Amino acid sequence: MAREQVFSGSIEKVEVMNSENPAEEAPNLAEDEYIELYKKMVVARKFDEKAFSLQRRGEISTYAPHKGQEAAQIGSIYPLRDEDWVVPSFRESAAFIMRGAPLEKIFQRWMGDANGQKGLAELNTLPVAIPVGTQNLHTAGLGMAMSFKEDDNAVVGFTGDGSTSEGDFHEALNFAGVYDAHSVFFVQNNQYAISMPFEKQTNSDTVAQKALAYGINGVQVDGNDILAVIKAMREVLEKARNGEPALVEALTYRLEDHTTSDDSTRYREDDEVEEWREQDPLNRFRNYLKEHDIWRDELEGFEDEAKEKVDEAANKALEMDKPSFDELFDYVYGEMPELLAKEKEELRKEVNE
Ligand SMILES: Cc1ncc(C[n+]2csc(CCOP(=O)(O)OP(=O)(O)O)c2C)c(N)n1
Known part of the structure; x- marks a missing residue:
């Protein structure tokens, strides 16, 4: 007698x-939307x-490049x-740009000044969270609040393939499913978590299939194809x-170093990088626009225009006042714990502030 199949999914x-x-x-x-998207990718x-x-x-101490991931980030915010x-998460400068954060503020944060994140609340955007995986909990929590309030908003949270091995990711997906959270977990599978390749990260063929275990929607998308990302995101949103949360896996590639x-x-073959370079999302979109007669002559010079705009913003950020000594400590807690207050005074003496 055949056993009853109790679950199937694809x-x-x-x-x-x-x-x-x-x-x-x-x-x-x-057409104007295509042009806007292309311009945002170039910027x-x-x-x-x-x-x-x-x-x-030496103006920024560490930077996490997003080159190669522009379609995933811009297409998911759009x-x-x-x-x-x-x-x-920590690699989302392109997402910030699409969300409308001023370029100089994004630079300011990369220069180590948290004041660059002031104003994000007005864009309904959380500050950067560097601990891998925590973003998923915030995505679940915000989505649960939307469900409790019975509004029709949604939240998109960014995370990487490496984060899917963290307990946070699994707890977040479970809670989102149980509480009908308005959450979309957007995993940029850029094939590596620093030097750890995706094949060693998980024994699953895809990230998206992990949605099935939590009873939420799961979809994979060509993350270097901005039109596919927009299409998939519209559907899941x-x-x-x-109240139907989703896990979206955007297949992409980090064309630069981790940071x-x-x-x-030291851990990637040139051939592999070259293969992905051929899938560069910006080139693909440019070719698509040309093939579909959407391309306009004005776009030929747009790279220079974008570079000028970006240079100007970087200069503005370089000229901004540096944060005061007190600001380095003041916004972490509502009421500063004793130990931190002591450390603050110790450092004040050391740097003669
Ligand atoms: C909890 C935690 N562990 C380790 C790190 C160090 N770390 C920073 S990025 C990273 C890899 C993240 O990989 P992935 O989630 O795939 O995102 P990607 O960097 O590829 O965008 C690690 C281990 C960290 N920031 N937080």
């Missing part, structure tokens, strides 16, 4: 700009290059409404607004 991959597979229909976008790319060079000049919430303190040639 995961779909969303692709639009795929030349090999017959592409699915592009999301419904006006994000220029930001990345500038931040890198500022780090080399379908959001102002009232929705965003939970960034509509459901998340009604400016890393040397990825």
